[in-house]
Amino acid sequence: MSATWSLNDVRPRERHAFWRETLTTAFTPLRPEPVDGGRWGDGASLRGDVTTRPLGQLNIATIRSCAQQNVHGAAEVRRSDEEVFFVNLIVRGRCFGEQQGRECDLGPASIGIFDARRPFRLTYTDDWDAISVRVPTRDAAMVAWATSAPTSRRVAADRGTGRLLAGVMTGLARADGSDIDGTREALVDAFLLLLGAAASGTGGAMPSHAEVDAQLHDRIRAHVRDTLREGPVEPNDVARRFHISVRKLHQLFEQSDRSFGRTVLAMRVDAVARDLDAGSPATLSELAATWGFADASHLHRAFRAHTGRAPGEYRRTRLAA
Template sequence: MRPAPAPATTRTALGFLQVSTIRGAARSYVCEPDDDAAEPRLLLGLHTSGEATLIRGDAAEPCRAGELFVCDPAERFTLHESEAFELHLVRMPRRALTLTDAQTRALGRRAPFAGGAVAPLLVPLLRELVGVTPGYLPRTALHLAGGVAEFVTLLALEEVDSGPRERGQDRQDLVRRIRSHVDAHLWDRELSPASVAAAQHISVRYLHRLFESHGSTIGRWIQHRRLEEARRELGRPGSRDITVAAVARRWGFASATHFSRSFRAAYGVPPSAWRDDRTRLPGSPGTPTTDG
């Protein structure tokens, strides 16, 4: 019996996203590690037709058409395609995602999925985008790539929120209310453990105990959320017209100096460098190149 012909692969770019589309007959498709990638990346996969078994490490999971899966492209994975298939692999730089390393790892271990609040929105968007990728103007493509990155960030946060429930529904609901209150008042420089506790009619001591059980502190959570939103704003196309100091004020930082120091400590680069790198149009001077 003749071996199945090698699958046909096309590669395109959508802003800072690298899209590979693979079509072929039933076979095993091995994705080797991206050892020569210029920077850490995350890989989002979607079958538009076919059914496969996804092998990551020792885990084997069914992967059907319309289901998303996430992998670390620095690690080898295999898809045993059981029939003719079309597969889209979208590689994105991790710097485009406002996620911690732990959140990124958790998302990469998630079984292929199609449900939840985010996947039903992202799947048809990806199908549409990869079908007409070359037709977008560069700035439009950059906006669309940013939108995909936002959805992937939401996927990771949704996975955290939908994890095992801790004992005590009232306690869990209280933590959610506290986080919602923090998100609604990030702009307020007076936001503090004392003001949060007062808004929820609990003691500051009990507030600290709630966050200790989540492996954090309320102060670190407030700063983490402020940095996340500031980072997201700086990464949007068009943000070059906004000063770093204005972004710092908008998200409740006492000064631009404090913001820049905190941002660099969290992400390894100053906020201005993050904005310049994230909003640079493809093909402009200084844009890093990848092999897709």
């Protein structure tokens, strides 16, 4: 369900506080300030509106306002209740972004990426419109470029993969929620894959098939890891989730050192090992049920095959350490 905030009906003297609360609710804790130390006087000159809509694990927003600085300082970082970063497409106006000593100049048809786990400052010099996608850091880890800890990064939105990414963001911002219900997961996947390709440092070039497959392989592994507790992880269900064929799913894992089935089994064993490392008092039968093994015997065989030790021996070794 979408939500909209507007300054149109807010009394001038209340606009600054209302706008600060709006930005914090819609995005992340932000402190709006006049540009160059100026003042908004009685607040009448402060204008703006925001509309947000959830899109799976993402959140997409359209925003328009006047010249201002939006500061996400150390105090705002401490107030943040989730770890996210933002992908901002400038539609109108100009924004100067600063984060960790890096600067980027964002005009129309450019995209800026900012990590809300660290302080940043966005300076808008005139009236502006933007589309912003809020992405949980956990999902950022699924795209190839996230390990470089992107800060104040600019992506050209008028060529190459950046242009495709901007097109997806614009389409999502304009679509009515009911228009995308049937393709929500596919759109999220498309956005993240294009984001990874656009920001990977390839100069705007289209990613190779191998690069796309590698990103998809990593996203599937992350999905499997997160759903182990929910029961069987069936190839048909996973393929449907990522809108690929079962054959394609198996091909992705044939290119690595383990098949899809062996990958799932190894992840279950790793999960049990983590519980044992943490000193879990659960019995082997309870651990087997928690992590999707048929029974304790199945867990015993799989654990020994993957680690070279029986789970009981592994537990005793850890306790003695």
